[in-house]
Amino acid sequence: MKKGGLKLHHLHAPALLGQEMSVEVERKFSYSADTLKALEEIGAVCVGQRQFHDQYFDTPQFDLTLRDMWLRKRKGFWELKCPTAAGGGAEETSGAQVKAAALCTRYKEITSLPEIQLRLMDVLKDICEDRHSETGSSHQDESWLSKMNLVCFAEFTTMRQSFTLEEDGVQIDLDQADFGYYVGEVEVVVPEGGDVQAALDKIEITAQKLGLTGDQRVEGKMNVYLKRNHPEHYAKLLSAHIL
Ligand code: V4E
Numbered sequence: 415m416k417k418g419g420l421k422l423h424h425l426h427a428p429a430l431l432g433q434e435m436s437v438e439v440e441r442k443f444s445y446s447a448d449t450l451k452a453l454e455e456i457g458a459v460c461v462g463q464r465q466f467h468d469q470y471f472d473t474p475q476f477d478l479t480l481r482d483m484w485l486r487k488r489k490g491f492w493e494l495k496c497p498t499a500a501g502g503g504a505e506e507t508s509g510a511q512v513k514a515a516a517l518c519t520r521y522k523e524i525t526s527l528p529e530i531q532l533r534l535m536d537v538l539k540d541i542c543e544d545r546h547s548e549t550g551s552s553h554q555d556e557s558w559l560s561k562m563n564l565v566c567f568a569e570f571t572t573m574r575q576s577f578t579l580e581e582d583g584v585q586i587d588l589d590q591a592d593f594g595y596y597v598g599e600v601e602v603v604v605p606e607g608g609d610v611q612a613a614l615d616k617i618e619i620t621a622q623k624l625g626l627t628g629d630q631r632v633e634g635k636m637n638v639y640l641k642r643n644h645p646e647h648y649a650k651l652l653s654a655h656i657l
Contacts, residue, residue, distance in 0.1 A: 435529070437498055437604045439613040441518045441621060442632040445588055445598040449624065456623045458577035458586055470568040470636070471559065476647055477538060478564075482656045484521075484636070485534065485564070494530045495521040498610075511611070514618040517631055520610060523603075531558060538562050567647075568639050584620050595638045600624075633657075 471485045472478045478485055484495040498520050524530050541563060559565075571592040578585050585601045600620050602613035637657050640648040651657040
């Protein structure tokens with residue numbers, strides 16, 4: 415049976431671009447009981463603990479994640495993380511800055527559902543059932559998912575304790591995923607077009623204050639989840655240097 419088209423009501427693509435978009439710069443790290451002590455010593459303020467369930471979506475052929483695009487639903491809201499343009503807006507001038515930047519990831523985070531749908535259509539237009547279709551729907555109406563052939567490929571719950579270094583705009587999260595993986599992250603959110611290098615510098619200073627000495631990227635929750643649950647796809651992402 416043919417599925418209905420995807421309609422984009424009352425919205426024009428150029429009007430959407432740039433809305434509700436920021437760049438998330440972050441560095442993951444392994445934490446231990448000592449990390450809490452270190453956070454207290456550097457004046458980090460605990461801003462709370464919360465639990466959330468993430469569902470990640472892709473086509474059965476993994477067309478999104480193979481392009482380093484990560485679509486998820488968290489607490490009822492849609493989010494799309496995509497790579498930033500080449501260079502990502504940072505201007506590392508020293509060897510130390512290059513090294514520090516290599517430990518971090520930078521992703522555009524898009525939270526406007528119509529804009530998410532536009533970007534997905536752009537990537538998936540050749541495989542959508544109705545190529546000439548338009549998008550547009552409410553958070554409740556999820557028929558667009560099946561029209562774009564998107565299915566949930568990963569879901570897990572995270573318990574997160576968050577801290578801020580208020581004067582720096584730095585957030586530190588300590589995550590415990592329900593599949594038994596613990597990971598911390600130091601994060602700075604930069605408005606689109608903002609100073610990514612300044613964010614990288616703040617993250618490096620925070621990492622030094624916390625005594626984070628590792629010179630290898632620490633795996634995120636999804637790395638570990640995919641390794642365990644979708645090993646073939648994980649291997650593809652590794653060889654494509656996406657993970
Ligand atoms: C961007 C990305 C994925 C989406 C999940 O991103 P992540 O920041 O790991 O999740 P989380 O729960 O900490 O999100 P937040 O609450 O901070 O928004 S899954 C894989 N990637 C790419 C990626 C990568 N290549 N390398 C590392 C170390 N992490 C993520």
